[in-house]
Amino acid sequence: MRYEPRKTEQKWQKIWEENCLYETDLNDEREKFYCLVMFPYPSGDKLHIGHWYNFAPTDSFARYMRMKGMNVLEPMGFDSFGLPAENYAISHGMHPKKSIAHNVATMERQLKEMGSMYDWSKEVITCVPEYYKWTQWMFLQLYKKGLAYRKNAPVNWCPSCQTVLANEQVQDGTCDRCHSAVTKKDLTQWFFNIKKYAERLLNFDGMDWPEKTKLMQEYWIGKSDGAEIDFELVPDKDNEIRGTGEKITVFTTRIDTLFGCTYAVLAPEHELVAKISTKKRLQEVNEYVASTRRKNDIERSSEEREKTGVFTGGYVINPVNGEKVPVWVADYVLASYGTGAVMAVPAHDTRDYAFAKKYKLPIRSVIKPRVGMVKEGEAFVEYGLLENSGDFSDLTSEEARVEITKKLEGEGKGRTTISYKLRDWLISRQRYWGAPIPIVYCKKCGEAAVSEKDLPVVLPDEVDFEPKGDGKSPLASSEEFVNTKCPKCKGPATREVDTMDTFMCSSWYFLRYIDSKNGEKPFDKNMAKKWLPVDMYVGGPEHACMHLLYARFLTKVLYDAKIIHFDEPFTRLVHQGMITKDGSKMSKSKGNVVSPDSFVEKYGSDVFRMYLMFMGPFTDGGDWNDRGITGIARFADRVWTLMLDKHAEKDTEALLRELHGAIKKVGEQIEVFHFNTAISAMMELTNLAYKDGMSLKSKKLFAQILAPFAPHLAEEIWQELNKDAQQGLGGNPVAEPRLGLKEEFAGTFNSIFNTEWPKYNKKYLQAATFELVVQVNGKVRGRIQAEMGISKEEAIELALTQPNIAVFIKDKKRLKEIFVPDRLLNIVVAV
């Protein structure tokens, strides 16, 4: 009988669905296992190979956990709000609602064809009111805690997408979606105060995450221990400072270099810039500030990093020595970090050094190396010994940090402080396709939150949503949407017209799966208690400093609000590697997107998914080619032939060893996501069984370990084998444990996925003999079959009887022998 993959796969998909085999009973008593894969973004019309590469192995893992006896939840959904989805709709001349419905339907079909065990009864689609109602509810929780605030600030603006972007969405000064250069724009926008959680987000205790990802988040949060120092402004009849005790506060991590400060620098956006400038210099300063504002991020940080700036005419007093130092404005100082002002120490900071050289500012060394000399023509930036530093001279940098801080603290002119690179999360978007922000503005009452019972604030369908290039939110044009009543005074009010960043939708979706139909609450508290956090989370590493950071933040906020009982959402995290085509990322614009459909059509989904898993380690990814897929197709055919043919009444010892070795290895390798080596172990078993034959009992064990990888094939084999058993072909009749099978189906259909993962028997793993490797001076000179457990002496004796080994020893003097039991003997002779 030939195996017909397509027909068989469709047959089982239908039977599984009819039997609700993969519908997880959340109230089941068994231990829960929440296996989650990052849900797809239906911005294109089809899943590509990268999705399969991600989803299929994760599904194999989930199936394995199920067979290990866990009550596994493996849900699926769609992250369907957002810019790319909207742009897709615009380019196809459709309403996003329509294009999303279409794309979701296609992707659902593809996902079902994969034969994965997604529980579709719990599907989540983020752009439907039943979902985004709760996204808005989440916003209100943040708002209530004072963690959502509105502020006018210079923000990142993508001129092509016509919307603002969060800091995380700017990559190399470009928009992470369309790669246009990002500019700055002053806008009043909504922010979430993620900075408040910076310290807690640095804690990864108990989290099984890739080191790389933790490091990336750590760098992104960017904690620095340092100090703030107050520099008093020197009054001048020529500027606005009139001796009122105004000061510039700078942030530094190198307070030990304070005596080397020869000027101070303000960021162009600093509030004191105009005040400190003298009348004479004011025009030049204003021109400089205006010119930096015109530059985008790329221009501002590139231009060969040539630093620019202007002197304000103002001076400040260095609190440690009373020195008067000039104040400059330069755009190499960032307004958004620290205090937006720095003390410049050109002798010990490369940036200050370059600036001082260019503008001929004094450079004074205050730190000398403990050993050696300072290199000519550059700043000495390491710690060392202080010099030219008054009473602090000769202290080490480490001592001076403490001492100088102490002194300034005593005088009220300085204090230790911590700075983070992390910025607050900007969540407003001037686009149509997103969840409306549930806020209204009333002339009388000001800003007011929509009350929870009035959610959702529905996104209206009839809106001209194409960006007009004026930077206005499309929702502003809908009078029906904008005009509303104030929740406080019931007077006329207008709605917030910006929508929320899609990352808000995806930062809590894992909570919704466990109670996706709940119309009263975002989720049931008890269910959350039982099912969360997520045990295994799989998705791309590109989300390290976006989705994964936001989801952690929101989880902590909900934890603090006592809405949930855990404060980390994902206990274990694994990233899949990227699949490229001819060395470059697959993208529609490059036209190198490979579709899985034709491969599924030709080979079936079992073969296709096994091929993806066999390519290499899951976390590596790789360049796509289909050259090797025939090898997997051959393997599947051979397994089929083996199972229906190649029968043996009794297994050989070698086969039992191979089989139990495979049971052990396959399980171990799945757990660490090394699917490639798990498959190779099964290939080796197949090769041996082809020669030796295999008993029915062993075939069943083999089918079970194959099941997570080739679910349809294994199910078909399982049913065939059990038929054989019933016909008395030599095995046991059907008597497999029926794990978690719904009562009404028990007795009608016993799926292989309701059987228990086999246990290997140690007894079969031990061989009676081993191959003793004999080396002479570290070079392999012979291999001898020997009995397990022989002594060193016996091994030496055995080795010397071999003529081909003796040749290398001959009459040479034997110095020593190294013996590794049951493995190797190395005889060292004089040369």
Next chain:
RNA sequence: GCCCAGGUGGCGGAACUGGUAUACGCGUACGUCUCAGAAGCGUAUGUCGAAAGACUUGCGAGUUCGAGUCUCGCCCUGGGCACCA
């Protein structure tokens, strides 16, 4: 520039705690089956060499009886950060 990860046959990749380098698969060659081909089945396959043997895990050194694995220096590839004071 800084921080991570990696570099193994013609190709994808294996290799436990330092102990047989190249498992498994692709490709290739030969054989078998066939009227023939495809598919299947079987054998071989790191390089040089007729063989004995020598050499071989990016390059160079070191530690060790023994190094793909550990240490130091360098080169290359991929990823992240990038004026964060």
